[in-house]
Amino acid sequence: MLVEVFLFAVLVFLLWKTFSKPPGLPPGKWGLPLVGYIPWTSKNFEEQVMDLHQQYGNIFLWRMGTQLMIFINDYKLMKEAFSRAEFIPRPDWDVLTLIDEAPHGIVSSSGILWHNNRRFTLRQLRDLGMGKSSLVGAVQQQCLKLRETLAKGAGTAVVINHQLHLSVINIIWYMVASRQFDAENKRLHEFVDLLSDLVILSNRLAIKDFMPWMQNVMPDFLFKRLIKYHEMMDMKEKFLQFFREEVEEHKATLDPNHPRDLIDSYLLEMEAKKDDPETTCSERDLMFLMFEMFSAGSETTSNTFTWVCCYLAAHPQVQRKLHAEIDEVLPSGALPTLAEKSRMPYTEAVIHEVMRACSLINFGVQHMAASDTQLGGYTIPKGAVVSTTVTAIHYDSRYWDRPEEFRPERWLDENGKFSMVKEGFLPFGVGKRVCVGESLARMELFILTTMVFQSFAIAPPPGKSVNLTPDLSGFFFRKAMPNEFVFTAREQ
């Protein structure tokens, strides 16, 4: 009898040890083994995270399946974490690597590969002309095309997303491969469709990342169907085929003294390092890097500009001030370059206030703890995934006076000069992995905003108002609802 009682007590103890949250971890929802707290999640992801912040404060955990997630909504803590070396790695999620045998490029990689690719891309963006004429010229070209499309629909209710998306993708094609497709080009349309499929298919892969054990308990064919494995592999191959053709064409026409774009520069770097046993360059890596320029750089920029349109249509008094500044600095329809930026503080203020208010990438891109460590007085175990909650920070009244108000003036100092408030603002992330394309995105947003509103006024269709509630159905983006706008040509 005594033995049975003892065994029962040991069993209870072992079960308790397995089920309970280890000491020292942040407060939060631990749930059950294998499924974590997922079965109790009924709200959409963002609402759930905001509720948990309300309940637990600046830092909390939420076990999703077998993945321990840590959420932070305190700017200083966030900055501290993402500036520390042990939080540089990315989680080894298939949603980031697209089920490739190893991570490539920048977004999904860690270690020396990440370091080399990040340095290469930053240098490349700088050399290709952040602020120099060629890339600015390509952005202007695409904005002119967007203006032509908007002019055709002027006076009627339109949704702008499609042409805007094409223009932004063409800017990246120019940067990567010196290409700009016509809006009617079949290849461009195939490519845009692929990018849309990517977002849909990636969501399915999350099942594998959060509950990897399902792979072992389900028949292989059923699991692959569940995560849409074959569709994903198909899509990845189609992307790689697009890029392979470009790389081959570049190899055939490469002039080492005049690199034209990112592909040329990468090929030259690969050649220069071909005898270096430590080289991380490869053609497959180049193709993934190209892929990331599109996946990280297109939806982000076009969705931000869509939000600019929404906020301006909803705030005619802000729009009037913006028009006045554009007309003063760029009389007679002159095209903007980055040289005008410092003379257009209100335009800058509008763009920044939109980025704050929309908090487009609410959870940033996740980082992973490389080792057991301490943060905010809690233990963060190796392998835990750390995520920001950008909305909570962008609406934190410690940094933002009356945060619910859309008020570009908060970005201007007493002399009307644009002042870049850094505390509490992180649309591009913060720390060691801050967005590589930040300066390109800023340049695109500045030229898009100036050129579109130089030519047009925007308003909701008569009798309607702009819906500023974000669409929370996706995990990655807080997109704007599909609002219709009426663009009216302005006298210049």
Ligand code: HEM
């Ligand atoms: C408004 C537009 C954009 C926004 C809001 C944005 C935002 C972000 C955010 C939040 C991150 C994650 C930072 C982190 O891991 O902590 C990121 C990373 C990244 N972004 Fe952007 N981005 C934008 C445009 C672009 C563009 C135009 C490109 C390139 C063409 C780009 C390329 C990248 C890359 C490669 C990374 C990964 C950096 C790394 O892992 O080291 N982004 N971006």
